Amino acid sequence: MEVFLGIDVGSVTTKFAVLNTSGELMADLYLPTGGRPVDMVQQGLRQIGQQLPPDAEIKGVATTGSARYLAGAVVGADLVKNEITCQAVAAVNAVPEVRTVVEIGGQDSKIIIIRDGMVADFGMNTVCAAGTGSFLDHQAGRLNLSIEELSRRALLGSDSVRISGRCTVFAESDMVHKQQTGHNVDDIIYGLCRALVSNYLSDVGSGRDIQPPVAFQGGVAFNRGIVRALQEELKTEIIVPPHHEVMGAIGAALLVHEHAAVSSNGCRFKGFGVGEIQYRTSSFECQACPTACEIVRISEGDRVVACYGGQCDMWEESIVGQGDKQ
Numbered sequence: 001m002e003v004f005l006g007i008d009v010g011s012v013t014t015k016f017a018v019l020n021t022s023g024e025l026m027a028d029l030y031l032p033t034g035g036r037p038v039d040m041v042q043q044g045l046r047q048i049g050q051q052l053p054p055d056a057e058i059k060g061v062a063t064t065g066s067a068r069y070l071a072g073a074v075v076g077a078d079l080v081k082n083e084i085t086c087q088a089v090a091a092v093n094a095v096p097e098v099r100t101v102v103e104i105g106g107q108d109s110k111i112i113i114i115r116d117g118m119v120a121d122f123g124m125n126t127v128c129a130a131g132t133g134s135f136l137d138h139q140a141g142r143l144n145l146s147i148e149e150l151s152r153r154a155l156l157g158s159d160s161v162r163i164s165g166r167c168t169v170f171a172e173s174d175m176v177h178k179q180q181t182g183h184n185v186d187d188i189i190y191g192l193c194r195a196l197v198s199n200y201l202s203d204v205g206s207g208r209d210i211q212p213p214v215a216f217q218g219g220v221a222f223n224r225g226i227v228r229a230l231q232e233e234l235k236t237e238i239i240v241p242p243h244h245e246v247m248g249a250i251g252a253a254l255l256v257h258e259h260a261a262v263s264s265n266g267c268r269f270k271g272f273g274v275g276e277i278q279y280r281t282s283s284f285e286c287q288a289c290p291t292a293c294e295i296v297r298i299s300e301g302d303r304v305v306a307c308y309g310g311q312c313d314m315w316e317e318s319i320v321g322q323g324d325k326q
Helices: 037-049 068-075 083-094 133-141 147-154 166-181 185-203 224-232 244-262 272-274 314-320
Strands: 002-009 014-018 025-032 057-064 100-104 109-115 118-125 213-218 280-287 294-300 303-308
Touching: 002 037, 002 068, 014 037, 014 244, 025 037, 025 244, 037 068, 057 068, 057 083, 057 118, 057 244, 068 294, 068 303, 083 100, 083 109, 083 118, 083 166, 083 213, 083 244, 109 314, 133 147, 133 185, 133 280, 147 224, 147 280, 166 185, 185 224, 213 224, 213 244, 303 314
Parallel strands: 002 057, 100 213
Antiparallel strands: 002 014, 014 025, 100 109, 109 118, 280 294, 294 303
């Protein structure tokens, strides 16, 4: 059985997806990155390999996400693609008529405008965490609620409470103030969801031609309060595709399937044994510009496998030296 592996390594979570030649999802995995992208890639390879049938053969691997070059060098990727491309491909595959993709992850958010199955425009927010999964997790913890309970109670709230969503600090202080003045907690939670959606649309979505159908992807799509707030703000149905939390990895797998059909280079995948390799980590200061970024270097014995950590992709691109990059 020929299968294709997509790996999406983000700052908060690492996702894996394996598709067969018909594009069906054979296995998927969702792990916390925890600041250890190499360890999570190795752990994920071990786990995803155990989910596959014995006759499955990896015929192509693609990586995406903020640590895509690092992951690509470690596993031996055939393709290294950006998140916009992978999210868009997965969205069109799941919802062929989609015209807008809302993607909110652990620490960043994106909007992708699609016309005739192609990316026409996009926007990203990687500076402020307001409205992202990590902020919602923090607020759930502060209220002593699980993230699932926060989602459920957001559906019970009314729109009577206004929360400032322009900044995580202001939003949290505003929530504390509303609690102290005796407002209903469910109303406060839904007020937070509305504020975060409003912030997303005025920041990431500003100036974008948002048209339905709208697909909502990323881990935050689990939060039904955010889905409800999006529907009310945009006045249209919000489609949450199956496996929305691993759509970046699914898109990567779809792209490498297409690549394998026209490539004569064969698969570069190093095998599931990569999960057992011992890597050594060191760092150095880049002198290419005045920013002087600290670059993390991953080595296997005396051989440098990957570098990451700079504000640009210079070191990541120089080490990968494989496959197509975009």
